[in-house]
Amino acid sequence: MKRMFALLALCLLHQTGAFAQEKMDFKFGKVSKEDFTLPADAIEQEAAAVILLDKGFTEFIGNSKGWFSLKFVRKVRIKINNANGVDAADFVIPVYRSGNAVEKVVGLKALCYNLEGDKIEETSLKGDQVFTDKLNRNFELRKFSVPGVKAGSLIDVTYTIESDFIRNLQPWTFQGKYPRYWSEYEVGFPSFFNYVTLMQGYQPFHIRNSTDTRTSFNVLIPSDEGIGGRSETVSVPATVKFERWVIKNSRSLKGESFTSTLENHISKVEFQLNQYRFEGRPYQDVMAKWPQVVQGFMQ
Numbered sequence: 001m002k003r004m005f006a007l008l009a010l011c012l013l014h015q016t017g018a019f020a021q022e023k024m025d026f027k028f029g030k031v032s033k034e035d036f037t038l039p040a041d042a043i044e045q046e047a048a049a050v051i052l053l054d055k056g057f058t059e060f061i062g063n064s065k066g067w068f069s070l071k072f073v074r075k076v077r078i079k080i081n082n083a084n085g086v087d088a089a090d091f092v093i094p095v096y097r098s099g100n101a102v103e104k105v106v107g108l109k110a111l112c113y114n115l116e117g118d119k120i121e122e123t124s125l126k127g128d129q130v131f132t133d134k135l136n137r138n139f140e141l142r143k144f145s146v147p148g149v150k151a152g153s154l155i156d157v158t159y160t161i162e163s164d165f166i167r168n169l170q171p172w173t174f175q176g177k178y179p180r181y182w183s184e185y186e187v188g189f190p191s192f193f194n195y196v197t198l199m200q201g202y203q204p205f206h207i208r209n210s211t212d213t214r215t216s217f218n219v220l221i222p223s224d225e226g227i228g229g230r231s232e233t234v235s236v237p238a239t240v241k242f243e244r245w246v247i248k249n250s251r252s253l254k255g256e257s258f259t260s261t262l263e264n265h266i267s268k269v270e271f272q273l274n275q276y277r278f279e280g281r282p283y284q285d286v287m288a289k290w291p292q293v294v295q296g297f298m299q
Contacts (some may be wrong), residue, residue: 024053024182026077028158031113031120038079043249044179049085051180052078053077058118058170059188063234065164068193072170075158078178082151088178089146089155094139096168102105103168107168108159112148123148143149167273167286169195174203174247174267184246185269190217190238194275196287197243207246214239237279245269 026035038045038052056074063069078088089112094105110125123146130144146155161170171186184207189195214237221232253266276284 024184025055025236026053026075026156028075028109028156029111029164031154031156033115033118033120035080036113036115036152039181041249042179042181044252047085047179047252048080048082048241049088049178050079050081051076051088051176051178052079052182054180054183056170056172056185057188059185060166060190060193060217060240062217064231065222065223066219066221067164068163068166068190068217068219069134069167070163070166070214072161072163073158074160076156076206078155078157080149080151080153080208082156086149086151086153089153091143091146091157093159094135095142095161096163096165097138097140098165101164102140103161103163103165104260106160106162107173108142108144110146110155110157112145112146113154113156114148114150115154116223121148152176168192169271169273171268171270172245174269175250176254176266176274177252180247180250181251182246183246183250184244186242186244187271189241189243191240192238192276192278193273194283195271196274198270198272199268200270201265203247203250203267205245206248207244210241212239212241 004157038050042050042052044050054074054076056072057069060068060073061071080086080088089184091110093105095101095105098235108130112123114121114123125144125146129147130142133141133143135141137164149155158292169187174183174185217236217238218235219234221234247267250267272287274285274287276286
């Protein structure tokens with residue numbers, strides 16, 4: 001009997017450890033001395049920098065313009081191992097614009113932690129340390145470098161992008177210049193928007209799953225009478241499919257002989273809006289079908 005209970009306890013411990021590996025997260029602004037040590041199973045521990053966690057989540061929300069918006073949240077934790085890795089603290093956030101409409105970057109916060117003896121010193125990013133460059137007619141770049149970074153530093157960064165451009169669903173890159181211990185992306189797809197998911201790369205997924213839930217989206221319809229008119233709130237029911245991708249211990253991406261461009265080999269996921277599928281209405285194509293493409297080439 002004792003042997004049976006011992007075996008049962010071992011099984012439960014094994015399952016608990018397995019479930020613990022299914023999720024990884026951190027609380028922004030909260031670190032301990034132990035956080036400065038890389039996980040024992042992290043590969044390329046001698047790399048100049050290691051991205052411990054890069055986690056993104058996109059959800060759809062009803063807006064006050066009679067339609068839907070995207071809300072993308074990202075959080076990153078990075079360990080700087082030596083002076084050659086301080087450029088891992090340089091961030092560039094592409095922001096899409098069309099005419100006067102532009103995506104918004106909100107809730108941007110960045111902290112650098114340095115272990116000085118037994119004390120953890122913090123340096124935070126200030127608003128005037130974030131700069132904007134115009135890339136072209138449709139893209140601006142929000143640029144910043146986390147201050148106070150040096151060999152041994154730990155970095156936390158988080159920000160949110162609010163977008164009215166539902167065709168511009170944020171892609172996700174699982175690889176880069178530095179190794180990534182845990183890279184995770186999750187998207188909640190409402191049933192009334194159908195997206196084509198494009199996968200690229202050779203890294204195997206540690207986790208790839210999906211779950212469904214039923215919910216409603218509240219959309220505010222502006223009044224036709226203009227300012228002072230009465231707006232109407234409409235509830236749009238939908239099934240939301242949450243798709244989650246995780247790659248653990250992805251190696252740094254390095255150029256090899258005869259490699260034309262690393263961009264063709266990087267592990268990533270991208271999306272293209274294919275159809276509108278509102279309940280009680282015919283499907284409406286957004287992306288052109290092959291007959292339309294052929295007709296366009298013929299013309």
